[in-house]
Amino acid sequence: MTREWLGAVGVVAYLALLIGIAVAARRARQNESPADHFLAGRGLGVFVLFLTLYATTYSGNTLLGYPGEAYRQGFSWVMATGFMLSIIVVFHALAPKLRPIAVREGFVTPGDWVRFRFSGESGSRQLLFGVSLLMAFALASFLFSQLKAMGELAEQFSGGVISYEWSVALLAGMVLFYETVGGMRAVAWTDALQGVLMLVGLAALLQWLLAESGGLGALTSQILEVRPGAADLPDAGEQINWFSTIALMGLASVVYPQAIQRIYAARSGRVLRRSLALMSFMPLATTLVVTLVGLAAIARFQGLGDVEADRVMPLLLGEWARQGLGFSIAAMVVFLGALAAIMSTADSVLLSLGSVAAEDLFGRSHREADTTRFGKRIAAALIVGMALLAIGARDVTLWGVIELKMELLIQSVPVFLIAIHWSRFRAQPALLGLAFGVGIVLAGVAWDSQRVSGVHIGVIGLAANVAIACVGSLFRVPGRRFRGATQFE
Amino acid sequence: MNPQPPRSGVDAGNEKRSEAGAHPEQPRWARRLRHLLLCLIGLLYAASIPWYRGDAPPSRIFGLPDWVAVAVLCYAAAAILNSAAWLLTDIPDSIEDDEGHGR
Numbered sequence: 261m262t263r264e265w266l267g268a269v270g271v272v273a274y275l276a277l278l279i280g281i282a283v284a285a286r287r288a289r290q291n292e293s294p295a296d297h298f299l300a301g302r303g304l305g306v307f308v309l310f311l312t313l314y315a316t317t318y319s320g321n322t323l324l325g326y327p328g329e330a331y332r333q334g335f336s337w338v339m340a341t342g343f344m345l346s347i348i349v350v351f352h353a354l355a356p357k358l359r360p361i362a363v364r365e366g367f368v369t370p371g372d373w374v375r376f377r378f379s380g381e382s383g384s385r386q387l388l389f390g391v392s393l394l395m396a397f398a399l400a401s402f403l404f405s406q407l408k409a410m411g412e413l414a415e416q417f418s419g420g421v422i423s424y425e426w427s428v429a430l431l432a433g434m435v436l437f438y439e440t441v442g443g444m445r446a447v448a449w450t451d452a453l454q455g456v457l458m459l460v461g462l463a464a465l466l467q468w469l470l471a472e473s474g475g476l477g478a479l480t481s482q483i484l485e486v487r488p489g490a491a492d493l494p495d496a497g498e499q500i501n502w503f504s505t506i507a508l509m510g511l512a513s514v515v516y517p518q519a520i521q522r523i524y525a526a527r528s529g530r531v532l533r534r535s536l537a538l539m540s541f542m543p544l545a546t547t548l549v550v551t552l553v554g555l556a557a558i559a560r561f562q563g564l565g566d567v568e569a570d571r572v573m574p575l576l577l578g579e580w581a582r583q584g585l586g587f588s589i590a591a592m593v594v595f596l597g598a599l600a601a602i603m604s605t606a607d608s609v610l611l612s613l614g615s616v617a618a619e620d621l622f623g624r625s626h627r628e629a630d631t632t633r634f635g636k637r638i639a640a641a642l643i644v645g646m647a648l649l650a651i652g653a654r655d656v657t658l659w660g661v662i663e664l665k666m667e668l669l670i671q672s673v674p675v676f677l678i679a680i681h682w683s684r685f686r687a688q689p690a691l692l693g694l695a696f697g698v699g700i701v702l703a704g705v706a707w708d709s710q711r712v713s714g715v716h717i718g719v720i721g722l723a724a725n726v727a728i729a730c731v732g733s734l735f736r737v738p739g740r741r742f743r744g745a746t747q748f749e
Numbered sequence: 750m751n752p753q754p755p756r757s758g759v760d761a762g763n764e765k766r767s768e769a770g771a772h773p774e775q776p777r778w779a780r781r782l783r784h785l786l787l788c789l790i791g792l793l794y795a796a797s798i799p800w801y802r803g804d805a806p807p808s809r810i811f812g813l814p815d816w817v818a819v820a821v822l823c824y825a826a827a828a829i830l831n832s833a834a835w836l837l838t839d840i841p842d843s844i845e846d847d848e849g850h851g852r
Binding site: 335338339341342345346348349352355356359360363475476477478479480491492493494496499502503506528529530532533534536537538540541543544548 | 787790794797798799800802804807809811812813814816817820821823824825827828829831832833834835836838839840841842
């Protein structure tokens with residue numbers, strides 16, 4: 261049996277399993293309410309919550325974009341392990357306070373927090389719209405990068421038998437099917453399967469890479485033979501960029517709508533904290549492994565361009581599979597694990613995008629079944645649009661998309677992290693700060709200067725945003741104050 | 750844009766709420782230990798970036814350039830401490846209303 265046939269059989273079996281899970285999730289639904297569809301009735305336990313958090317956080321960006329960036333940057337990409345961990349660290353500032361309020365008030369979307377926290381204040385509607393727009397943009401660009409990653413992976417692994425375009429269309433259709441049929445329950449259950457596949461696949465790949473290279477020391481030597489500067493100490497600018505990237509990713513990822521919705525969807529606070537405790541170890545089990553994959557590719561594939569570097573993972577899998585039947589099967593497991601990682605993020609993003617658009621942008625009530633149907637229709641339209649974009653704009657680096665998305669999304673951080681801790685934080689200055697921060701990012705993009713002395717333009721924008729919002733809040737006429745939990749006075 | 754009206758319970762006439770039960774008492778030692786762990790994680794992050802290193806060529810630790818190995822070890826230690834900090838974190842599920850009824 262050829263590698264292509266093995267791949268095809270594996271993909272068909274995997275997709276059939278996803279369909280079965282979606283149907284089972286459909287049968288398990290309690291009603292047609294948005295809370296049931298978008299949050300699985302707020303009943304996720306430790307095992308499923310942990311795996312859905314894991315599979316959602318680690319995505320096509322992680323599986324394809326990060327090895328690509330490690331290939332481009334060399335050893336300094338070890339920073340990726342740090343910034344993925346920083347997400348779970350920064351959650352300490354949000355989850356313990358947001359969760360009880362969300363449970364009491366029945367939040368479904370991140371916008372529900374904004375609506376609740378700033379209700380009655382002038383500028384609150386505009387602030388809600390601004391934050392929701394940023395989140396919708398971040399989710400849409402996230403969806404785009406997942407679809408692109410799916411296409412790249414399937415085309416490379418099938419040796420071109422399934423074209424990039426067909427891969428994007430087929431897998432986007434599958435994600436839309438099980439998300440529409442089973443909602444968050446189907447997404448979480450498929451995430452659990454996908455998370456297990458991803459862990460097994462990455463463990464197998466790491467084992468093969470180290471065995472092939474002769475251990476970490478030999479791998480380092482091979483890399484240095486090809487690229488002598490790869491182990492050089494980062495210069496001052498690169499070190500500042502390291503700090504800046506940790507700040508950018510750690511802060512922006514915390515306000516990912518799909519991450520916030522998982523805070524709402526946990527069965528209990530105890531379940532949530534145990535899941536997050538387990539998540540702390542995932543950067544070591546995942547990000548560090550894919551970084552080593554990208555580094556190993558330096559020694560194996562020389563002279564790849566910026567865009568081609570995003571294909572080092574499928575190239576490695578192809579090389580592995582060519583070594584025999586046993587290796588083909590192992591490579592197929594890794595391939596399915598990578599595909600699972602991408603699909604699991606795409607489905608979560610799509611589900612979140614549907615709810616954010618329906619409730620926060622179009623103002624549908626979170627208590628009506630009609631909102632669920634409306635959210636599904638929006639999700640369908642968006643995935644078709646993003647699939648067409650992914651087919652048309654293939655020559656974009658994944659890391660480039662990630663950075664831009666994070667630089668914009670990070671501007672909504674004060675509305676969550678500062679507003680939940682500081683009672684005097686007000687809507688109008690927050691809106692002004694948000695507009696200023698976004699303006700700085702867009703100006704940086706327009707003038708092609710996304711970093712200033714190694715610092716991301718998004719981090720600079722956030723500093724200005726926070727300064728304006730905080731100073732403005734201090735000088736606003738005192739009115740109603742948020743007192744934590746559910747209290748105002 | 751057609752935003753929803755404010756939710757019940759946040760209306761102007763119903764703003765003041767009881768704080769009772771919002772955050773069940775967590776032992777003081779647990780709170781302090783959690784804060785200590787979070788501070789240590791911050792220090793490990795600062796140590797993971799080789800800003801304090803001289804220009805000497807990197808040696809090898811576990812087969813990796815030393816500054817890479819130090820970063821990995823810092824992140825591994827931070828992961829352990831962060832996990833412990835989460836297990837010490839109190840995330841209340843119920844918040845009582847004015848009459849003291851949990852929801």
